[in-house]
Amino acid sequence: MLTEVLVRKDSYHDSVLLMRLSRELETKAGVVEAVVAMATPHNRDLLAARGFARPTLASAGPNDLVIALRLDGTTVAEAETVIDALLEGRPAAATAESQPVSLGAALALCPEINLVLISLPGEHAGREARRALAQDRHVMLFSDNVSVEEEVALKTLAHERGLLMMGPDCGTAIINGKPLAFANVVRRGKIGIVGAAGTGIQEISSCIHRLGGGVSQAIGTGGRDLSAAVGALTTLTGIQALGADPDTAVLVVVSKPPAAKVAAKVVAAVRATGKPAVVHFVGAPPHTRQRSQNVVFATSLAGAAKTACRLSGLRRRGRTPGFGHVLATRVARALGSEARLVGLFCGGTTGAEALALLTGAGIAVHSNLHKDGPLAIGAGAHVDGHLLLDLGDDELTRGRPHPMIEPELRNDRLVGDLEAPRPTLLLFDLVLGYGAHPDPAGVLARGLAAARARNPALVAVASVTGTDEDPQSFTSQRRRLLEAGVLVMPDNRTAADFVAAVLCRTTARRKASRPRKKASPAPATRAARQRGRR
């Protein structure tokens, strides 16, 4: 222990500054006690009482600075360096720009606010949303964990007031060309989208952009909007708004298959707009997809985008690339009859679309996206057969970021699920845009390299949801995947079709095809083949 008393003659400093300095000094390693003060008689007495009595102290006056130190593990010179730094420069405290502290205060401050974006914890989100609606603001509610009862109450209030209540659990919207939460950078145009499916909106709007079309508005509704309980309240408001919007020429409505009564209401509302429209219920059986008047039913997200572009008057530019059947045959041969599919999806809707296409092709796939039935599994379950996981499942994301934000989650699964080396066909989606990870392809490439090191018999297939205007850039992400030896398909539908085609060419298909019901594998494969040839 070293005790030292230094006096700096005629060095006046404000007492409050010195109090602060003493406190900061005592937080430094090796400083046991530090008093930096002006040598007033009172302070001299205090210091003496604390064992700092020295001749230098006794002769110091009120204009002299006293530095009294008790050090253990640091030197006086080091302590003085700290003191000088503190005396000279003020620490730059992080002083954030002052922000309003409540919704009410913010609206009073900026009355021009017309939309409130809420991503608070679910238990508080509903209350704030209700306040925003009561003060005539549109709401996008990103938060989940909001009860159905609360959702119905909020949407009823919004409906009465003619306001948009996007969500709860609404991850994507594009309003007036501005991306809200997770959204891709797409050209503005004539196609208006209403979607109860976040990555569905992302895939459709990205495909529209890549086809040369543009989006007027993309209205998210939250995944439960078309349930019987909620009754499509937001979807209907959205359809009506887009119907009245002079800048929207074509409507697209996308959702998981709704309750039958709700579907009829939605289709009727679309019809009532009189505008050409595309409706896509992801994974709905074919008989529910009858064309009626101005409404066309699409069979895939990419298909919905293509039809919407055509309806908006866009001339087809060249051929839509498909997959090569020669390639499918070669992959099937390379993998052999023991091949197993592992699909790891970040997007719920892209995953659901892939699952529906595979199921339609007669391939039995275990998935946490199945609501019930023998193939429904928990997200954490390990199965031997074909597997497709929605990694955004609440069970997997509780307490950690969504895999669109942190795709490392997929790498963990990628390595974990492939412990037994077995010929494996991997299927991925990559979702770009605002909100998503800055380099999902780079992360996936790393994971693949690790997986290949343990199991060389891997074939990876992927598609990228995004545009070249996205912060990550569609083209460079694709290139990165190609460099990593991934077979990159033009869109999510084609990727799933390709995988189905491969599996149908392996004997594995025969083993797995038992649970199929209506759709026979052969026509589906033919359909896939036809699409591929176009």
Added chain:
Amino acid sequence: MTRAAELFGQPLAVLNLGLTSFADTLRQCGTRVVQVDWRPAAGGDREAMAALDALVGADGKARPEIANANQEAIRRLGAAKPVLEGIGVALEDIPGMRSDLVLHSGPPVPWELMSGPTRGAIMGALVYEGLAKSPEDAARLAQSGAVELAPCHHHQTVGPMAGVVTASMPVLKVRNVAFGNLAFATLNEGLGKVLRYGAYDDTVLERLRWMQRSLAPALGAALQAHGPLDLQALIAQALQMGDEGHNRNRAATSLVIRALAPHLVEGKTAPAEVGRVLRFLDANDHFFLNLSMAAAKAALDPTLGIPHSTLISAMARNGTEFGLRVSGLGERWFCAPAPMVDGLYLPGFSAADAAPDIGDSVITETYGIGGFAMAAAPAIVQFVGGRAADALRYTERMYAITMAEHAAYKIPALDFRGSPMGIDLLKVVDTGIVPVVNTGIAHKTPGIGMVGAGLVKPPLQCFVQALVAFAAEEQRGRR
């Protein structure tokens, strides 16, 4: 239904509650975004949130009877006009004062639970009054129940730190001339080892005797010659000069000296004693604190007891508990354990020496000065983060929990905006923002005195309790 379609024709302006990355994205895309510095209402307390929602609609408007009552409460607070009328004696002037009564700061607290500084001050005061022979004797007396202990607030009085007032002490008489009511406070003893910080040795008692014998009569005579001192005008001027009326009173103290000095010199007091009085005032930057506290008490008292009003009419601490009173709930106190002060320490002291938050001086914040006017006092921001911008932010924050802006107390650095005045219980609970309070720090051991100063956050808990009680009361009234 056209509202949604209308949105498509307007420039998008977004309010973001939650993930700041969403706001960043929108800003990058050239969208107007306001980020809310959000915190859960009532600290996330479900019962309080339900109570709040019963009183305030989703449109942010309070029930009409509450709004009307608050309008009346804030009218009274704004109309207050405190003046220093004279110097009196506690026993003669304070209503209900007796020679065996000891007043202390904060809400009621029994001797057993009293903090070190309060006990020290009571011991000192009992010796000073001749009721006890020694501090030990005084402690026994206080414990025995032979003397009564009561809050200053119950006797139209306020006291800084321990806030101890006994019968023979001289007191400031402050009248709110708009409503006629009086408020009282003792004369400030200065810094260091003083009774209000729980010090009770001979020097402390000797100073108190001199104040009674010499200072009070001299000041009283000078004041009489000068006429009542307009405290609102003094506070307004001091805010222009770098004071905030609680932890910095250098300007206001100087203004008082300037006003009274000629009358002191012209009076009957011997020149040497006048010199001593002036030197005493000059050496004590906080002389004005007791005046600003009594002014605040005088201004706030007429707001207590307006049915349906959610104005906070008083806040006070006794070193054990922090307490507050709500206008519509009358004289009831809502209390929670007194917090520790986050501050800086005098040379040789540290947080380990500190007593919990103590004193009636938080009445200044209740009135809309003190911490609420910190933007006016950049010199003291060293206590609270070190940058002038911090002081501005503290004051700006308080507008979110207050009902109005004071017409006379203007803050230069905020373009002469009125100081945030009239704390609304509903707004505190709704925003989760508690009043910002500047304060001194007492040593936890009786007899030592002041060890530092800083900033204290009142416990949200007592505001939440008060709100739940208020909502219950309103509901009873409606039935």
